[in-house]
Amino acid sequence: MLIDSHTHLYLENFGSEKHDVIRRAIDAGVNLMILPAIKSSEIAHQQELASAFSEHILLSAGLHPSDVKADFEAELARVEAELMTGKYIAVGECGIDLYWDKTYFEEQKIAFERQISLAKRFDLPLIIHAREAFSEIFEILDKHIDDTLRGVFHSFTGGVSEVHKILEYKTFCFGINGIVTFKNSGLDKVVKEIPPEKILLETDAPFLAPVPQRGKRNESAYLVHIAQKVAEIYGTSYEEIAKITTSNTEKLFRLNS
Numbered sequence: 001m002l003i004d005s006h007t008h009l010y011l012e013n014f015g016s017e018k019h020d021v022i023r024r025a026i027d028a029g030v031n032l033m034i035l036p037a038i039k040s041s042e043i044a045h046q047q048e049l050a051s052a053f054s055e056h057i058l059l060s061a062g063l064h065p066s067d068v069k070a071d072f073e074a075e076l077a078r079v080e081a082e083l084m085t086g087k088y089i090a091v092g093e094c095g096i097d098l099y100w101d102k103t104y105f106e107e108q109k110i111a112f113e114r115q116i117s118l119a120k121r122f123d124l125p126l127i128i129h130a131r132e133a134f135s136e137i138f139e140i141l142d143k144h145i146d147d148t149l150r151g152v153f154h155s156f157t158g159g160v161s162e163v164h165k166i167l168e169y170k171t172f173c174f175g176i177n178g179i180v181t182f183k184n185s186g187l188d189k190v191v192k193e194i195p196p197e198k199i200l201l202e203t204d205a206p207f208l209a210p211v212p213q214r215g216k217r218n219e220s221a222y223l224v225h226i227a228q229k230v231a232e233i234y235g236t237s238y239e240e241i242a243k244i245t246t247s248n249t250e251k252l253f254r255l256n257s
């Protein structure tokens with residue numbers, strides 16, 4: 001069994017095939033899928049999948065940094081209201097993205113700090129999105145880190161120095177996706193620096209489809225290719241990587257308690 005710790009199967013990219021995509025994942029052994037939030041207009045779509053596949057779909061509530069705009073206060077109020085329902089296992093995805101648009105950089109920082117506070121208040125892990133913003137994110141985390149704050153750096157593409165910085169927090173994991181299968185990504189050498197007990201697998205579907213599906217619309221069934229590659233990098237078996245990453249994900253999101 002595998003867990004896809006980050007997949008946006010509720011997006012319009014999947015059109016009317018959303019349920020088929022989930023069934024294909026389950027058939028491929030991807031028994032559990034975590035759907036991170038982006039913005040309030042997608043919440044109903046997330047919830048539709050969670051109610052149709054309650055044994056296989058778990059939800060996170062949050063505001064994606066690229067969706068932090070002038071209305072971010074209203075968006076955060078909705079995130080808080082959702083968390084109050086007790087139906088969510090994480091806060092995010094949240095963080096800072098300076099790749100797409102820097103217009104709302106100040107607001108992105110505020111929204112990230114507010115979601116850190118929500119994670120602490122609701123005792124939930126953070127799903128962090130960091131794009132061209134590691135130093136800005138570390139600066140904020142350094143201020144708020146404590147024994148209870150935990151989470152995952154999703155779609156991790158940092159280098160060895162970022163690995164060591166994140167390991168110092170002790171309570172944060174690394175989300176590894178299809179980028180690790182891309183020739184010349186260099187991520188394989190970085191992954192070797194990460195202890196296997198800190199690795200979560202993710203697809204980030206519909207984006208970043210792994211080789212041999214690169215360039216296509218990604219889906220959670222393709223997680224098997226990522227697990228295979230990570231097993232190769234560590235020189236271990238697919239079964240061993242499936243077992244350890246499932247256990248890591250269950251621990252971080254407290255799925256057994």
Ligand code: NI
Nearest residue numbers: 006036093204
């Ligand atoms: Ni995402």
